[in-house]
Amino acid sequence: MPAKDIALMAHLMRRAGFGADYDELEKRADRGYEETVEELLEPGSHGVAAYDEYTLARYYPDMEVPSAPALGTSNFMYHLYTSPRPLVEKMTLFWHMIFATGNSKVDNPPEMLQQIQLFRDHGMGNYRDMLVRISKDPAMIFWLDNNQNHKKAPNENWGRELLELFSMGQGHYSEDDVKMAARAFTGWTIGPKIPRTPYQRHHWSFIYKDEDHDHSTKTFLGREGDFNGEDIIQFILEDEATSQFIARHLYNFFVEDDVQVPSWFDIPPKNPEAVNAIGKIFRESDFDIRTTLRFILNSSFFKDESAWFAKVKNPAEVVAGTIRLVGDFAEPKPGVMDMGLEGAYQGQELINPPSVEGWHTGREWIDTGSLVRRVNFVADMLGNTDFPGVQSIINRIGQKGTLSPQNLVDSCLELLGAIQLDKGTREELVTHAQSGGELKRGSSEADVSAFGTRVAEMLQLIAATREYQFG
Amino acid sequence: MAKDPILVVFQLTGGNDYLNTIVPRQDGLYRDYRKNIVIPEGEEIPIDDNYGFHPEMGALKPFWEEGKMALIHGIGYENSPRSHFRSMDIWHTCEPDKIGTEGWVGRATKVVDPGKENVLTAVNFGQGLPRAMAMKGVPVASVSDIENYGVLTGINGEQQRQRALERFSRVYSPAIGTGPVMDYLGQTGLDALKGADILKVAPEMYSSSVEYAATPLAQKFRGISMVLQANLGTRFFYTQSASWDTHASQMPGHKGLWQDASRSVSDFFADLREHDMADNVVLIMFSEFGRRVVDNGSGTDHGAAGVAFAIGDAVKGGHYSEYPSMKSKDLQEGDLAPNYDFRGFYSTILEDFMHLDPTEIVGGSFEQLSFINK
Numbered sequence: 001m002p003a004k005d006i007a008l009m010a011h012l013m014r015r016a017g018f019g020a021d022y023d024e025l026e027k028r029a030d031r032g033y034e035e036t037v038e039e040l041l042e043p044g045s046h047g048v049a050a051y052d053e054y055t056l057a058r059y060y061p062d063m064e065v066p067s068a069p070a071l072g073t074s075n076f077m078y079h080l081y082t083s084p085r086p087l088v089e090k091m092t093l094f095w096h097m098i099f100a101t102g103n104s105k106v107d108n109p110p111e112m113l114q115q116i117q118l119f120r121d122h123g124m125g126n127y128r129d130m131l132v133r134i135s136k137d138p139a140m141i142f143w144l145d146n147n148q149n150h151k152k153a154p155n156e157n158w159g160r161e162l163l164e165l166f167s168m169g170q171g172h173y174s175e176d177d178v179k180m181a182a183r184a185f186t187g188w189t190i191g192p193k194i195p196r197t198p199y200q201r202h203h204w205s206f207i208y209k210d211e212d213h214d215h216s217t218k219t220f221l222g223r224e225g226d227f228n229g230e231d232i233i234q235f236i237l238e239d240e241a242t243s244q245f246i247a248r249h250l251y252n253f254f255v256e257d258d259v260q261v262p263s264w265f266d267i268p269p270k271n272p273e274a275v276n277a278i279g280k281i282f283r284e285s286d287f288d289i290r291t292t293l294r295f296i297l298n299s300s301f302f303k304d305e306s307a308w309f310a311k312v313k314n315p316a317e318v319v320a321g322t323i324r325l326v327g328d329f330a331e332p333k334p335g336v337m338d339m340g341l342e343g344a345y346q347g348q349e350l351i352n353p354p355s356v357e358g359w360h361t362g363r364e365w366i367d368t369g370s371l372v373r374r375v376n377f378v379a380d381m382l383g384n385t386d387f388p389g390v391q392s393i394i395n396r397i398g399q400k401g402t403l404s405p406q407n408l409v410d411s412c413l414e415l416l417g418a419i420q421l422d423k424g425t426r427e428e429l430v431t432h433a434q435s436g437g438e439l440k441r442g443s444s445e446a447d448v449s450a451f452g453t454r455v456a457e458m459l460q461l462i463a464a465t466r467e468y469q470f471g
Numbered sequence: 472m473a474k475d476p477i478l479v480v481f482q483l484t485g486g487n488d489y490l491n492t493i494v495p496r497q498d499g500l501y502r503d504y505r506k507n508i509v510i511p512e513g514e515e516i517p518i519d520d521n522y523g524f525h526p527e528m529g530a531l532k533p534f535w536e537e538g539k540m541a542l543i544h545g546i547g548y549e550n551s552p553r554s555h556f557r558s559m560d561i562w563h564t565c566e567p568d569k570i571g572t573e574g575w576v577g578r579a580t581k582v583v584d585p586g587k588e589n590v591l592t593a594v595n596f597g598q599g600l601p602r603a604m605a606m607k608g609v610p611v612a613s614v615s616d617i618e619n620y621g622v623l624t625g626i627n628g629e630q631q632r633q634r635a636l637e638r639f640s641r642v643y644s645p646a647i648g649t650g651p652v653m654d655y656l657g658q659t660g661l662d663a664l665k666g667a668d669i670l671k672v673a674p675e676m677y678s679s680s681v682e683y684a685a686t687p688l689a690q691k692f693r694g695i696s697m698v699l700q701a702n703l704g705t706r707f708f709y710t711q712s713a714s715w716d717t718h719a720s721q722m723p724g725h726k727g728l729w730q731d732a733s734r735s736v737s738d739f740f741a742d743l744r745e746h747d748m749a750d751n752v753v754l755i756m757f758s759e760f761g762r763r764v765v766d767n768g769s770g771t772d773h774g775a776a777g778v779a780f781a782i783g784d785a786v787k788g789g790h791y792s793e794y795p796s797m798k799s800k801d802l803q804e805g806d807l808a809p810n811y812d813f814r815g816f817y818s819t820i821l822e823d824f825m826h827l828d829p830t831e832i833v834g835g836s837f838e839q840l841s842f843i844n845k
Binding site: 102104105142144145147148150153155156157257262266312344345347349354355362363364366367368369370371372373375376379380383422424425428429432435457460461464465466467469470 | 484485557560569595598600610611612613614615616620621622623624625626627631634635638639641642643646647648649652653655656657659660662663666667713714716718719767768769770772773
């Protein structure tokens with residue numbers, strides 16, 4: 001298998017999933033790039049079953065209908081590192097980071113998970129359909145107060161964020177458009193709550209109350225009429241600003257870190273041709289997300305080496321990617337909660353973004369505190385020689401006979417997913433490897449263990465590098 | 472030698488409701504506008520003839536009575552965009568007209584410590600760095616749990632760990648790597664290493680009879696107190712509480728927020744006083760905007776003008792600037808009109824308390840108030 005094919009596959013799996021161990025990379029590279037893209041896009045028709053929810057429910061019933069926020073956070077994280085359909089989960093994360101809804105206010109983790117499930121079920125479907133569904137999602141309605149948006153007392157929170165953050169982006173609509181959008185969504189609210197069981201939170205449902213809907217004439221984006229929510233969504237989609245905004249989000253998420261979203265209205269994209277091309281496909285496919293993703297993942301701008309490691313990994317990617325790499329949590333087990341919280345400690349508490357604007361991304365994931373946290377987490381995992389993924393790396397290297405320090409460093413980099421290091425960093429690691437004497441796995445138990453420790457220590461050092469923070 | 476002044480910035484994230492925080496108890500319009508989201512008559516904590524605190528702010532009242540709390544009324548800026556996003560960015564960067572990437576605390580930190588002699592000159596307590604502290608080349612330690620802070624703590628064996636840390640500092644050196652993000656990461660890594668080394672002494676040295684609440688906010692203030700008591704030369708602290716975005720269910724929500732915030736601040740100062748460390752510390756509280764004058768039935772929407780606080784021995788207590796008029800002709804799109812630029816508030820603190828030239832830090836000259844004892 002040419003090393004280049006493996007490296008490209010590692011790139012694809014980091015972006016369209018949460019990375020993969022070396023065995024998986026070899027198998028996928030063998031099958032081919034386009035074939036892998038197709039499987040990721042349409043796992044069902046390729047015989048890849050969804051994660052069996054009942055497995056989690058049997059081990060941790062409290063994570064299925066979480067009574068505490070951390071259980072909900074951990075449920076989502078669990079899917080990221082367990083699901084056999086990584087791109088489905090990646091898109092779930094993508095939409096969660098855009099339609100950023102926080103449990104800090106919703107205060108109903110089961111309802112938050114319903115919203116996550118919406119992204120999971122429809123995240124690769126049609127964006128128009130997604131906008132309609134999210135407008136009716138009870139957690140979103142509560143988060144942006146559309147249940148308080150009445151005919152006689154409009155609440156503009158949802159109307160504003162729909163335009164500013166979920167579709168058009170700042171600068172493409174007026175303050176009056178915000179007010180009109182809000183009025184068009186009056187009556188879209190949460191239905192009476194019916195207890196599911198006596199001791200649990202009540203499930204929420206969407207209802208439309210025509211008697212609370214403002215049927216007066218509204219002017220929105222230059223059009224006039226008795227508009228309802230669906231009309232607003234249609235007009236939003238007809239404006240090219242929307243497809244360009246989502247295209248830029250897709251580029252930022254899948255290809256290369258851009259500036260932070262609030263700067264988008266006055267700073268152009270890094271690669272306008274690519275964003276325009278994505279926007280065009282998005283419009284021409286009538287907002288089909290799968291078609292647009294297929295275009296991105298097969299594009300030269302995505303596959304080109306300049307896009308590799310051009311993104312700072314978000315904490316969900318760090319946590320889920322590391323667990324997938326070391327092969328921990330093949331089944332639910334104690335510690336599953338710690339994994340959800342780990343993302344939070346690194347600065348990304350799933351189901352609880354800091355505000356409706358979502359998380360700031362790219363280099364802003366990193367500050368002295370979060371860097372310490374992520375380096376320590378990955379190093380702790382890779383240093384544990386009991387994990388099957390770590391053992392597998394050690395075994396593969398052990399079979400190579402006597403290694404030069406260069407061999408050790410390069411083998412570790414390759415097996416971690418064709419990681420690329422700056423020349424200077426690599427030299428430092430080689431120097432480090434030299435100081436421990438000859439590198440060969442002996443036959444006694446003690447020798448085997450000592451060899452494993454040395455390999456693991458090299459893995460830890462690689463995890464601590466700057467380069468490893470990119471994905 | 473006089474002690475160096477120390478500033479603690481406490482951000483009420485989400486937009487604190489000014490009207491229900493400093494209740495204009497004599498203004499009939501307050502109860503006209505506020506039908507549901509209102510502090511019931513007589514339940515506010517009176518601070519003088521005209522105004523009262525939110526009922527849960529009792530723990531803060533002693534500061535007012537001792538003349539150590541300044542209220543800065545009507546604070547904000549022109550053309551408030553009413554977006555959390557933009558408003559917070561504006562407060563953080565002092566750039567109302569364009570997107571700024573540098574924060575005012577970051578800039579101030581650079582002025583205080585241009586040679587980066589102390590990587591702990593500014594310390595954030597919380598997850599993620601607020602933009603207010605972002606500044607190229609300025610290290611900021613960002614601590615979520617001070618008691619378990621360090622780099623590569625999981626490498627077994629003290630000798631191995633020391634070797635690994637040495638290697639870590641070499642692979643993060645500026646001699647290696649290219650590009651702005653690599654440079655940024657390199658500097659961040661080295662600063663983290665240095666900061667962690669110094670910070671680890673703070674919990675060991677700490678003792679106090681003050682029992683902080685178990686809330687995350689209270690624990691952050693306890694962490695700040697630890698760092699202060701360890702005397703590590705920190706001049707700026709930043710921390711925040713969320714979420715003050717009370718569009719709905721404001722009555723119970725706002726109550727809990729003030730309970731937590733008031734007690735945390737009060738315990739923090741009690742702790743400092745116990746260790747004779749309170750006199751050179753000023754704490755400021757702000758929120759990105761106030762909320763709309765008319766409530767929406769269950770909460771209040773994004774507004775404009777708000778209130779900021781300054782608390783500490785160096786503060787000359789009282790009202791500053793003016794409570795904006797609630798007369799309908801004076802409202803801006805239904806909101807209290809800001810009558811005092813927040814950059815003047817920052818400037819006063821920077822100049823009169825921190826003894827720094829504020830012009831560059833806040834991007835211009837703005838009207839200052841005299842709430843710092845000179």
